[in-house]
Amino acid sequence: MGETTETAPGPRGPARPLPADQAPFDAIGLARTLLRGIRSGALATLDPDGTPFASLVTIATDVDGTPLMLLSRLSAHTRNLLARPRCSLLFSQGGKGDPLAHPRLTVVGHAVQTPDARARERFLARHPKAKLYADFPDFGFFALDAEAGHLNGGFAKAATLTRAQLLLDLAGAEAIVAGERGAVEHMNTDHADALALYAAGTGGEAGVPWRLTGLDPEGMDLMAGDRTARVTYPERVTDIGTLRKSLVAMAARARATGADT
Numbered sequence: 308m309g310e311t312t313e314t315a316p317g318p319r320g321p322a323r324p325l326p327a328d329q330a331p332f333d334a335i336g337l338a339r340t341l342l343r344g345i346r347s348g349a350l351a352t353l354d355p356d357g358t359p360f361a362s363l364v365t366i367a368t369d370v371d372g373t374p375l376m377l378l379s380r381l382s383a384h385t386r387n388l389l390a391r392p393r394c395s396l397l398f399s400q401g402g403k404g405d406p407l408a409h410p411r412l413t414v415v416g417h418a419v420q421t422p423d424a425r426a427r428e429r430f431l432a433r434h435p436k437a438k439l440y441a442d443f444p445d446f447g448f449f450a451l452d453a454e455a456g457h458l459n460g461g462f463a464k465a466a467t468l469t470r471a472q473l474l475l476d477l478a479g480a481e482a483i484v485a486g487e488r489g490a491v492e493h494m495n496t497d498h499a500d501a502l503a504l505y506a507a508g509t510g511g512e513a514g515v516p517w518r519l520t521g522l523d524p525e526g527m528d529l530m531a532g533d534r535t536a537r538v539t540y541p542e543r544v545t546d547i548g549t550l551r552k553s554l555v556a557m558a559a560r561a562r563a564t565g566a567d568t
Contacts, residue, residue, distance in 0.1 A: 524544055
């Protein structure tokens with residue numbers, strides 16, 4: 308069965324997906340949630356003869372949402388990227404029932420190897436077992452320099468996204484980027500109870516050890532085993548003091564809501 312999408316009629320021929328800011332649903336919010344929440348996806352590269360080649364890779368994100376991968380040069384997809392960096396990544400949420408009823412996002416761009424220490428730190432926070440081989444000489448971290456995205460939110464929902472709609476603008480939030488590591492360590496060490504409350508507020512499973520893997524001006528990324536949760540703040544934060552106040556208020560509201568149920 309093919310996909311049915313929410314589209315606008317074209318002047319001729321088939322209809323086209325709407326731009327994200329014109330879609331009748333929160334296309335930007337859903338796309339960013341998929342970017343942050345999906346830990347593996349299909350990477351499509353080009354073989355030397357131009358044949359499309361798709362493979363499964365693990366994924367994390369940088370602070371602004373840029374997809375990050377840890378790849379081996381022994382793999383065909385890595386050799387393809389080193390020769391022709393253009394590629395795409397499919398983020399698919401999956402779930403019970405018809406797979407086409409669940410949201411998925413395709414991001415297109417160019418993959419470039421990055422020596423950035425933050426890319427390593429964020430990837431390994433999301434995939435702790437990768438520490439076993441991350442320092443092997445044939446492995447390297449790659450960032451997908453996103454150009455655009457195509458979102459299918461399920462039946463009758465589709466939108467196209469620009470780079471600016473996919474990724475966060477970090478201008479003015481340099482303090483959050485600089486203080487991320489300390490804040491993550493502090494929350495995981497001293498506030499596991501609050502993290503569980505935040506996760507529960509997004510529908511995350513109770514009674515599992517949620518931990519913070521990263522944060523940014525718009526929200527936090529949590530993980531418990533293979534489960535993930537994206538928690539957004541009530542408002543954008545640009546410094547650690549404002550972040551602290553927002554987290555305290557969010558925990559208080561979550562506790563109050565729990566007490567009322």
